[in-house]
Amino acid sequence: MTELLSDAKIVIIGGGIVGASTAYHLGKMGYSDTVLIERGKLTSGTTFHAAGLVGQLRSNANITQLLGYSVDLYKTLEAETGQATGWKMNGGLRLACNQERWTEVKRQATTAHSFGLDMQLLTPKEAQDLWPMMNVDDVVGAAFLPTDGQANPSDITLSLAKGARMKGVTIMEDTEVLEVLVEDGKITGVLTNKGRISCEKVVNCCGQWARQEAKKVGVNVPLVSVEHQYMITEKIEGITPDLPTLRDPDRLTYYKEDVGGLVMGGYEPNGIPWAVKGFPEKFHFSLLDSNWDHFEQLMELALGRVPALESAGVRELINGPESFTPDGNFILGEAPELKNYFVGAGFNAFGIAAGGGAGMALAEWVVNGEPPYDLWPADIRRFGQAHFDTDWVRKRTLEAYGKHYTMAWPFEEHKTGRPNRRSPLYDRLKEQGACFGEKLGWERPNWFAKKRQEPKDIYSFERQNWFENVGEEHRATREAVTVFDQSSFAKFKIVGPDAEKALSWICANDVSKKTGSLIYTQMLNDRGGVECDLTVVRLAKDAFYIVTGTGYATHDFDWIKRNIPEGLNAHLVDVTSGFAVLSVMGPNARKLLQKITEDKLDNDNFPFGSMRTIGIAGAPVMALRVTYVGELGWELHIPTEFAASVFESLSKAGEEVGLRNAGYRAIESLRLEKGYRAWASDIGPDHTPVEAGMSWACKLKGDMAFKGRSALEAQIKNGVKKRLCCFTVDDPNVVLLGRETIYRNGQRVGWLTSAGYGFTVEKNIGYGYVRCKDGVDMAYLKSGSYQLEVGTELFGCSIQFKPLYDPEMQKIKQ
Template sequence: MSEFPTQARAVVIGGGIVGTSTAYHLAKLGWADTVVIERHKLTSGSTFHAAGLVGQLRSNANITQLLGHSVRLYTELERETGLATGWKMNGGLRLACTEARWTELKRQATTAKSFGLEMHLLSAREAQDLWPLMQVEDVVGAAYLPTDGQANPSDITQSLAKGARMGGVTIREDTEVTGIETRDGRVTAVLTSRGRIACEVAVNCAGQWARELGRMVGVNVPLVSVEHQYMVTEAIPGVPRTLPTLRDPDRLTYWKEEVGGLVMGGYEPNPIAWAVDGIPDGFNFQLLQPNWDHFQQIVELAMGRVPALETAGIKELIAGPESFTPDGNFILGEAPELRGFYVGAGFNAFGIASGGGAGKALAEWIAGNQPPYDLWPVDIRRFGRAQADVDWVRRRTLESYGKHYAMAWPNEEHASARPLRRSPLYDRLKAQGACFGEKLGWERPNWFAAAGETPEEIPTFGRPNWFEAVGREHRATREAVAVFDQSSFAKFLLVGRDAETALSWICANDVSRPPGTLTYTQMLNAKGGIECDLTVARLAADRYHITTGTGFATHDFDWINRNLPAGADAHLVDVTSAYAVLSLMGPRARDVLQKLTRDDVSNAGFPFARVRQLALAGAPVIALRITYVGELGWELHIPTEFAVGVYEAVMAAGAEFGIANAGYRAIETLRLEKGYRAWGSDIGPDHTPLEAGLGWAVKLKTAIPFLGREALEAQRGQRLKKLLATFTVDDPSVVLLGRETILRDGKPAGWLSSGGFGHTLGKPIGLGYVRDPAGLDPDAVRAGTYALEVAAERVPCTLHLDPLYDPKMVRVKA
């Protein structure tokens, strides 16, 4: 073995499948001077005892694409390295044993079609033909993905390691990481038990040790260890080597073939946390003591599906810890706390399915200094202060584990570890019937129950129990006035003499206008993709108040901070907790507001897209005249200690105008009617403002340079490959949720990015991109004939490129 390396471009910490995959792909990108550090031996963490099922379909197109790369890599890897991987593309079956589950599968089949993934819906007997050992009397239907499969986790990891070495990567086993050096907020070296390695990048692929490794440098990696078990049988007559993998979510179990026998595991609803007080020293290539009593609930469900299990010989019950996250998605990306520190961890027992694609995406992120495509569902920046407490993380994670095979109901909320973050109005709103949802730890009113209604949500794929309540709030906003508690908004101050220059570079719209102006803007990456979607209020020459969505607090703060020009006197401060926010919206909003202040809030005195300090009911309020619901309105940013008083005054002043409380479900229905975009679904890093119909919010007519300008100038005037449109369905019983396939002239041409119901129009509404690699323009888009595929059924629809709702449609009630 050569000398221990003292310098590298990247140090990958962890020799499991994700670490070796990342190193393998870094080498492919020319980063041959990469070192992999493994505390014991390759695969000795959780990789060696993984079950090895490889499924591809997820609810997000890009994560499905990522998993598809795993399949392509595993198909070719053995040929490249000469080491067997155990990869078999034997297909994957998924069963439905209730009508609700069958609806879920049909919606997943539609999603698969949207994302270009082959998936077939089968009858119970057709499924049994593929999996003869199972009984199907209770099976309603099944789905089959022919390109799914299974692999040997240890073999794939060794093959990836060989491929990495072939590309020049150095791998050192039996080497502990003892520390990480940093300077000026960047990684400079990794310290190990065998010496120091100077480096530009450290990559935390340490599996269930990733949280502790992150803590060394103040980085939060919210994951915990949970016990997971599966059983391996002796050979069973009638089990072919080509048997597809099987997932039976109604019985909480999964299956695969192994050496003529079966592997069977599951996700019990009462999981057991492991290593609550820390992972024991020397825990390498170790399993846990099998817990037959706990596994018995899974065995009983499994025997009902595969009677042969009753008489099969049992080789062993494998019990091992795996790392899980609070939302069931893995964690990728550069940590917002430290430049050059990347994370690839928390794979929730599908690390083998994800390993190939996650390693590729992470390597490209490292080499390109930005994600290769929109990876928001797994981006480490989706977490924040709420996930800093490991006890909170564990409570939420155990709930997510227990729901691994539960129905994926639309709009379902988590129940554990709540309430955590509450606005000053929480108790008052709860007393008035608020049914709360949660985002990034914040309790937010989703809707309000009237007298006789219960403020609880009943999960369904049909029309939800809160439909009428949201309709009331929607109509109150359109016809009178409503108040929304949006205190969870993330709020930042950018201050300093160079604030204008710095923000002008980061923002696509013109924020150089004088104090008192308000700008809706995107922030773009170098490709022109939308990284942030927010409002910027100029309070003074050297001060901007920035507002963005609740869930994007960490992401947007990080994006702004990392793109401030070097040396600029511009400082970003998170002031989220300093201000509560009440959004007063509706045609009578001005009447209410004027009763509470001596300041002039007429249209002439307080025009649209302006910000002013108001003395409001005794409180100093930053008032932003803006709307996300398509009505006259203001966002009132109130110092937290004044929030309750202002709310009480607003409700009292609004009583004569029929003021109503309203929640986030109504915001969604209102914004869909107006065609307002939502970051994370309708817009994101893969979409430019021109594709999203937001070209009007970009300062291309000025000479002001901004990040992403060159990409937009190159795209301007060309036929676009996708264009965002709105779709309506005349049948009000159709439920649109997002990911339904858009059919243009009978052929798939994209999918809905979001969906819901417009209570003013009385119709289902969806937003989505019409896609054509040959290029599109508005006339070509309008010329098509459109339908949507909803749960495998074709539904006629109408395309719109203009907003559906105009305030003149509604007559104000006196």
């Protein structure tokens, strides 16, 4: 046994800004028995060469809140520790140089207003007044966020480290972690080149080395290294210390003041991967050779914006590799593969902006077992099987790197690494005009092209080219019958003599039903927040089948597995690949299915909320009578090898009843009309069933205990401060996309969590939480007058208290 060097509770590996911030916050929480280990010196990995821009606005409210926390921390850190940080709140400018970019910027400004940020829209002249050195001949407008700023990355990291030491945290430099020690699935310590440190928890903050370090203990961290360059100039006349940071996305470049000169860098479309064959030894405080040929494309774009660069002296062209991820968001959280192994990495060149907040969130995650608020866009569990192959990750990551400053179109899909995971029907649906989207590696039909129409998305902030196609698929579902290939659903089985007992604790709804019952349920955290939103089918006394969304496969499996009470004999298995799923939906669904099965499908023999195994085309099909579109329908869960035969049988019989293919964009339109909630937008860990109007799906009438019950009971007793509401806008020219700001009687009260167009009701539909610190009840909601801010313009809207679509009202017979 190696000599025991120290006895700690938590070990952080990596001394960059995120590791130092995590150590600082753990110390602040009283966890002085924390050790931070850095194999070189603090900041010697990628932090020391970061550019240091600190922006706040992201498309997600909580990620924006996390970045805002960084700003608040950096304001006060120097005074607390006595260590300089180089923090300046000099504001941030973002330019728009064409009408489409201006539309994007205006929508970003609305998002900022939704999240409480003061983003101001400026004319080109007003922008130039703030940044006199730039040419504005091509500028349409600009946005200014006064609370953005910049920092010195090394100084701010050393300040965080000093703060951590002041709170009792141990920091060990020039110490290499050789191995994370794991016994029987539990972390017991780390082995270093100086000895062994016992611990219960490990936090991987290794930056671009995080993937290779995590792989040693079987944890997948999908990131790769990409070369990133920026230029530092000599002093330029007219550059003042209070100059705002500047982002010029149409020219792919950014700028910040640096001792009277400028830092200028950017994101070229043809990024260069680094360390493809592995990392060099002892890459501390190290840079790559300057690549002027590659940087020239950015330099040419920058000269058109800042002509003074042409004659400015160049101090240095920094080429420092950094870690980037396949979706451009960073990676936080507890690894699903190993309990008590946490990750904070993959910061996509905004690690300084995120560092303060990410360290806070990681520290709370380590201590409390969950983040301070929903951080799903950064959660490590958003990844899955498609992200284990490094070559695939690199292709997708280089695409994301190249899109860093390109237009963020609504409904935009990635192109690289496709197709990857395919349904057995992929080729058939492609031949029939499917335009596919991708989620967690799965190819999924978004919509179907007509004859002589190319199945390709044409992006716009207006109605896109598929709008009419989706409208036809929507109406076919309402009026006849459609088939959706939903084979990408994540599917699990939980088996064992204690399966019911385990699910009864984890599920908010009652799963103790007879065999063949189908139960729609949420799974809650202790605050009552919705961690999972899924369907449970009872297969037998000791077996259940669970169906959840494609993108939540890793997350939901991990949540269920971790929350099976200790000592119960219940085992969770992922069976996703074993079953294809065809959803047959519409008033003619029964008529169609009855043509191809001898099993009885009438209400008496096959009621809503039940499962039966039926025979179709020689296949044993688990038929689930359930709907997410508001029509009569069945999900057909088919052993994968039978999927093609069942589809052929459906297609042939469907000719007489108007069957047509439909895709996921029609599902979204249909579910909005019916008021069905979507996890990760309308509901999530920060929203309870009471707030979302879903307490009807919770077993609150009896005395059955379940996780989160006490939180719901307290809300029912004391009231809530936010409620999910539906809003409609009649103006057909308005395009709702989500994140539009909700105003009640002229006061900002929230934002839309999801939005779209309802083709049956012919209205724009949006859902969002109306918030009030004094409480929100029905009287409060009904007494208000509402508007939505869309691209900085206000539009009148109506609040709705019932589902917009009712089959009886539409006189559609089932």
